[in-house]
Each structure stands twice: as C-alpha cells, then as structure tokens.
Amino acid sequence: MRSRYSDPTFDSTAQPLPRVGGATFAFRFRLMRLFWTICWILLAAWTPSFLYPWRGWLLRRFGARIHSTAIVRSSVKIWWPGNLTMGRHASMGPGVICYNVAEITLEDFAIVSQRSHLCTGTHDVNDPGFPLKSRPISIGSNAWIAAEAFVGPGVVFGEGAVLGARGVAFSKLDPWTIYVGNPAKAVKTRNRDAAAQ
Known part of the structure; x- marks a missing residue:
C-alpha cells in the first residue's frame, strides 16, 4: 500500500531536473520532512533504548503504522514515517537506514x-534527467536482515527468510530460506521451528 505522500511528493514541474540541481519533491513536502527531522532529533534521537514506546508514538504522529510492541532504536534514520508499517514485535536495530521514498513494511516479528x-x-x-524511481520493500513475518545488509527497491522477503550479514538483495527472497553474499544467493533452508512463537 502506498501512502498519500508517495506520489504527490514528486514535483513534476521542477526545472531543471534533479541531476542538475532541481527539486525532486514538492516544496510543501520538503518542509514537512524538515519538520519531521527536527522533531526526531529533538525528541527521539537521544532517548535510551527502553523508550521505544515513546519513539513509536512519535512516529505514529507523522503517519507511521506501528504496532505498540514494535521497536525502533533511537539511532535509526527514517526518511518519512508515513511510508512505514511495522507489525507486532517487529524491530529496527541501531543505525538502520530506512530510506522509504516508497512503502517499507515489516510484518510481525521481522527483524x-x-x-x-x-x-x-x-x-x-x-x-538524461536521472529521475528518482521508487518501489516498495516488504519484509515478511519472522524474516531477519542481519547486520549491515543492503536491501534494494522492490525486494520482497518471504516469511522466515534470512539475509546474512553484509548481504545485498535486489530480488525476491523465498520463504524460510537463508541467503548470503553480494548478490545474495540461497545457501540453505531455515528450520521453521526456530521462529515459532
């Protein structure tokens, strides 16, 4: 699902194009993002780990759809909360970059x-104008993206899929399968019981 800001943010009248200094997003939306960034820095970026309910509340004020048990660490960088959905006990660890020009969805227990x-x-x-293009990312329930991995536009993680540390994914990851490397390759299946709740 795309947020109400996913399409209107693009400024189709901007001249020159982004490659030569033109704005990609409408002025109003850029102001909204500036306000969001200032709020996060002042109200959340310094908070200790256990205050994740407060950070979730703040994200919801800016349009995020985040379950009350989801965890977002204070050092996470979220481009726009209105394009973020997180299910039960989903979590983003320290220093995660969430460049969500399009929707990013973490289902229940996704890490x-x-x-x-x-x-x-x-x-x-x-x-020649080098225009920005975006596609959503969907991370299925019980999936795990390990440390310093990169997930590109349009990637869909099946339920329980794993992307190993520093792995790079640009295509669909099958359910209950472990991937490693750049580009990510399937190496083995994952025991479904490991993610039982």
Whole structure:
C-alpha cells in the first residue's frame, strides 16, 4: 500500500531536473520532512533504548503504522514515517537506514539488524534527467536482515527468510530460506521451528 505522500511528493514541474540541481519533491513536502527531522532529533534521537514506546508514538504522529510492541532504536534514520508499517514485535536495530521514498513494511516479528540499509529509491540511468524511481520493500513475518545488509527497491522477503550479514538483495527472497553474499544467493533452508512463537 502506498501512502498519500508517495506520489504527490514528486514535483513534476521542477526545472531543471534533479541531476542538475532541481527539486525532486514538492516544496510543501520538503518542509514537512524538515519538520519531521527536527522533531526526531529533538525528541527521539537521544532517548535510551527502553523508550521505544515513546519513539513509536512519535512516529505514529507523522503517519507511521506501528504496532505498540514494535521497536525502533533511537539511532535509526527514517526518511518519512508515513511510508512505514511495522507489525507486532517487529524491530529496527541501531543505525538502520530506512530510506522509504516508497512503502517499507515489516510484518510481525521481522527483524532488521544494526546498520542495515533499506533503500526503496533508485534512478533511471537511461533518462538524461536521472529521475528518482521508487518501489516498495516488504519484509515478511519472522524474516531477519542481519547486520549491515543492503536491501534494494522492490525486494520482497518471504516469511522466515534470512539475509546474512553484509548481504545485498535486489530480488525476491523465498520463504524460510537463508541467503548470503553480494548478490545474495540461497545457501540453505531455515528450520521453521526456530521462529515459532
């Protein structure tokens, strides 16, 4: 599901194009993002780990759909809360970069470990204007993205899928399968009982 800001944020009238200094997003939305960034720095970025309910509350004020048990660490960098959905006990570890120009969804018990990068944006390299393009990322229940991994636009994690540390994913990850490397390759299946609740 795309947020109400996913399409209107693009400023189709901007000239020149982003490659030569033009704005990609509408001025109003840029102001909203500035306000969001200031609020996060002043009200959340310094808070201790156990205050995740407060950080969740703040994210919800900016349009995020986050379950009360979901955990977002204070050092996480979220581009726009309105494009974020997190289910029960889903979590983002310290230093995660959540570049959610398009929707990012973490289903129940999905884990994104420290310093991982979720990137929904890319550019059209065949267009002289180098315009921004975006596609959502979906992380299934019980999936795990290990430390410092990179997940590109449009990637879908099946339930229980694992992307190993510093792995790089640009295509779908099958359920209950462990992937490693750059680009990520399936290496073995995961025991479903390991994620039993």
